[in-house]
Amino acid sequence: xxxxxxxxxxxxxxxxxxxxxxxxxxxxxxxxxxxxxxxxxxxxxxxxxxxxxxxxxxxxxxxxxxxxxxxxxxxxxxxxxxxxxxxxxxxxxxxxxxxxxxxxxxxxxxxxxxxxxxxxxxxxxxxxxxxxxxxxxxxxxxxxxxxxxxxxxxxxxxxxxxxxxxxxxxxxxxxxxxxxxxxxxxxxxxxxxxxxxxxxxxxxxxxxxxxxxxxxxxxxxxxxxxxxxxxxxxxxx
Numbered sequence: 001x002x003x004x005x006x007x008x009x010x011x012x013x014x015x016x017x018x019x020x021x022x023x024x025x026x027x028x029x030x031x032x033x034x035x036x037x038x039x040x041x042x043x044x045x046x047x048x049x050x051x052x053x054x055x056x057x058x059x060x061x062x063x064x065x066x067x068x069x070x071x072x073x074x075x076x077x078x079x080x081x082x083x084x085x086x087x088x089x090x091x092x093x094x095x096x097x098x099x100x101x102x103x104x105x106x107x108x109x110x111x112x113x114x115x116x117x118x119x120x121x122x123x124x125x126x127x128x129x130x131x132x133x134x135x136x137x138x139x140x141x142x143x144x145x146x147x148x149x150x151x152x153x154x155x156x157x158x159x160x161x162x163x164x165x166x167x168x169x170x171x172x173x174x175x176x177x178x179x180x181x182x183x184x185x186x187x188x189x190x191x192x193x194x195x196x197x198x199x200x201x202x203x204x205x206x207x208x209x210x211x212x213x214x215x216x217x218x219x220x221x222x223x224x225x226x227x228x229x230x231x232x233x234x235x236x237x
Contacts, residue, residue, distance in 0.1 A: 039109025126219025
């Protein structure tokens with residue numbers, strides 16, 4: 001079964017706090033599926049780890065990338081193979097390791113269910129990140145996947161509004177187009193995926209307004225197909 005992405009749900013935007021919890025009202029995700037949570041933050045300090053959890057105790061692998069200079073814009077992608085199902089009364093929480101309740105100036109995020117992934121879905125070899133000063137041509141290159149048919153997920157984050165000026169790379173399928181927080185402090189994000197049929201690297205090259213950016217790619221593995229073999233027929237004597 002090929003990897004497939006479900007409906008994207010935005011989480012309420014959080015400001016001047018270091019955590020955000022979203023209740024999954026009306027939603028359900030069965031054990032054996034995968035949860036994808038991603039977003040963008042403006043941080044008061046670089047370097048804090050980003051933590052993602054849910055009320056059923058599923059374990060999330062979190063990748064994140066801070067912009068290396070200027071503003072402290074960070075994008076993150078978190079993935080969990082659900083050993084415990086999530087239902088309407090459950091919740092997802094995003095937090096950081098800061099002791100300060102105001103480390104993140106603003107946080108904007110989304111989540112969706114994914115099917116067709118391996119029980120160990122994140123391929124760390126595919127992770128790629130980039131950031132830069134104001135440009136209309138942001139870019140990021142993945143690492144090399146360990147197997148064919150991986151789904152590459154990309155997050156693009158910007159510390160200033162780029163409403164109406166994000167055009168998706170035509171090789172990728174858009175998941176979120178210009179979401180985020182439009183009041184000061186401004187922060188925007190977009191996301192997309194690509195099914196990589198080979199084992200080569202991939203680039204994500206959207207066109208945007210002239211703004212600084214932070215960019216991250218993470219790969220999701222499908223199950224490794226079982227090795228097929230046959231039994232030689234018995235030869236008569």
